[in-house]
Amino acid sequence: MDKSSPALSRRRSRRLHPMPIRVMHWINAAAMLVMITSGWGIYDDDVIVRGLHFPQALRLGDWAAPSLNWHFAGMWLLVLNGLAYLSYGLVTGRLRERLLPIRIADLVKTVRDTLHLRIAHEDLTTYNAVQKVLYVVVILAGASQVLTGLAMWKPVQFSGLVSLLGGFQDARVVHFLGMSVIVGFLLVHVLLSLLVPQTLWAMLAGGPRVGPSGHGEPAPLP
Amino acid sequence: MRSPFRPAAPPDPAILDDHRRLIRSLQRRRLIQGGLSLGALTMLTGCDVRRPASVQAALLAIRDLNDSLQALLFDPNKLAPTYPASMVLNPPRFNAYYDVMKVKPVDGAKWRLELSGLIGDKRPWTVEQIEALPQRTEIIKHVCVEGWDYIGQWSGVPFRAFLERVGADLSARYVGFHCADGYTSSIDMASALHPQTLLATRYGDDVLGDPFGYPLRLRMSTKLGYKNPKWVTAIEVNNVRPDDMWDKPGYSWFAGL
Structure with a gap:
């Protein structure tokens, strides 16, 4: 009699999004919203794009000081949660499993299929090439926000970082571009999750069970 | 680091003298009654979820913690x-x-x-x-x-x-x-x-x-x-x-x- 098999199969047939991933995802969602909207409050005193102002209703904080305080409180949540997410993803191999490999041929095929309105999303457990690229880009944008943010916060103590970025104002522009990338991602991400609500539900409840490879294989029967 | 509970400057002792009668008249029961109605008041003023006093106090406390970190990061x-x-x-x-x-x-x-x-x-x-x-x-x-x-x-x-x-x-x-x-x-x-x-x-x-x-x-x-x-x-x-x-x-x- 094989005593270990039920436990083993349960361990093998983990959920698409394990509990730590779901918790960190929603903490990140809150932190990102705080950082974006408080950042819009700070931005307005010295705009980067002439004529671009963010309406008061979209800003966190009545004026610059409370917006700054929100921003410098939210940064802890964003950085600590982001470090936990990246460590978890590297240690468990999830990042590699979900996001790699990205093949140019797959990318071309996905874009072509999408333009022909053939968007297959029955299998939640395998990301298509465009999805993978978007997730990698937004993770890199998040890391860039932290570095450019540090450069702007401490341009004297971290003057090496500032000169690496080209200067104080360049750091501001890169920080602004990083925000734009993240907001662009967010619009697509939220729109698609509403179009395919199973994905939203999966990020709340865990999603379908996946096999040892992390993708949609049938779990071995007990 | 300065304790956040200690005022920057100690209160003038004359203020205590001025209010001695009021302080004597404080009774525990009245304090609880007053506290309860104060609590009810905060629920009324809590209508504006973007600006409750507790959130503002927390933001300022984090700002002060960040200030302490800034002092540590400062290289003379x-x-x-x-x-x-x-x-x-x-x-x-x-x-x-x-x-x-x-x-x-x-x-x-x-x-x-x-x-x-x-x-x-x-x-x-x-x-x-x-x-x-x-x-x-x-x-x-x-x-x-x-x-x-x-x-x-x-x-x-x-x-x-x-x-x-x-x-x-x-x-x-x-x-x-x-x-x-x-x-x-x-x-x-x-x-x-x-x-x-x-x-x-x-x-x-x-x-x-x-x-x-x-x-x-x-x-x-x-x-x-x-x-x-x-x-x-x-x-x-x-x-x-x-x-x-x-x-x-x-x-x-x-x-x-």
């Missing part, structure tokens, strides 16, 4: 980048909590710099006396909390040399500034002693212009623009943190770069 020997004279913006950019047209020029002949607190020699200083002290020039960046910056050329007395000259207690925690326009600012002693911190009297090749702080202003490379008070009329060295105009509305007090 790290110099800010300096620039060639060709990059200097002249005249510099004006900024204050009021418009440049409202600037009230200070009469240099009547002006005196008053000293108070933990300072050995508190005799006031005239413009000529300050200009006779050894001078230093710094071409450094001015970074405003709003996001803009410019490069300026400032000359004056290194603040450390001035504090040593007047016999200030360099182990005290704070230095406070009072200005002719009512502005107040205070900084930590470590930043005050930084080699690029100047009591500036000149900009470029000229005496400071009226909008930029004539006859005397603080200019430091290691803090944001609002920590560089203009038209300074009094300097105070203290272990209790002196007034700071931008601290109460919510800006960072340390404001280090």
Whole structure:
């Protein structure tokens, strides 16, 4: 009699999004919203794009000081949660499993299929090439926000970082571009999750069970 | 670090005397009754979810923690980048909590710099006396909390040399500034002693212009623009943190770069 098999199969047939991933995802969602909207409050005193102002209703904080305080409180949540997410993803191999490999041929095929309105999303457990690229880009944008943010916060103590970025104002522009990338991602991400609500539900409840490879294989029967 | 529960200055004992009767009349039962109705009131005022007092208090507490971290990150020997004279913006950019047209020029002949607190020699200083002290020039960046910056050329007395000259207690925690326009600012002693911190009297090749702080202003490379008070009329060295105009509305007090 094989005593270990039920436990083993349960361990093998983990959920698409394990509990730590779901918790960190929603903490990140809150932190990102705080950082974006408080950042819009700070931005307005010295705009980067002439004529671009963010309406008061979209800003966190009545004026610059409370917006700054929100921003410098939210940064802890964003950085600590982001470090936990990246460590978890590297240690468990999830990042590699979900996001790699990205093949140019797959990318071309996905874009072509999408333009022909053939968007297959029955299998939640395998990301298509465009999805993978978007997730990698937004993770890199998040890391860039932290570095450019540090450069702007401490341009004297971290003057090496500032000169690496080209200067104080360049750091501001890169920080602004990083925000734009993240907001662009967010619009697509939220729109698609509403179009395919199973994905939203999966990020709340865990999603379908996946096999040892992390993708949609049938779990071995007990 | 100062406990967040301790007031910056102890209350005047006279206040306690004034309210002795009221304090005696406090009874535990009435306190609980009052507390309950106060609690109910906070629920009523809690309608605005974006601005409850508890959230504001938490934000300010985190700001103060971040200020402590900023003090730890501050390296007293790290110099800010300096620039060639060709990059200097002249005249510099004006900024204050009021418009440049409202600037009230200070009469240099009547002006005196008053000293108070933990300072050995508190005799006031005239413009000529300050200009006779050894001078230093710094071409450094001015970074405003709003996001803009410019490069300026400032000359004056290194603040450390001035504090040593007047016999200030360099182990005290704070230095406070009072200005002719009512502005107040205070900084930590470590930043005050930084080699690029100047009591500036000149900009470029000229005496400071009226909008930029004539006859005397603080200019430091290691803090944001609002920590560089203009038209300074009094300097105070203290272990209790002196007034700071931008601290109460919510800006960072340390404001280090």
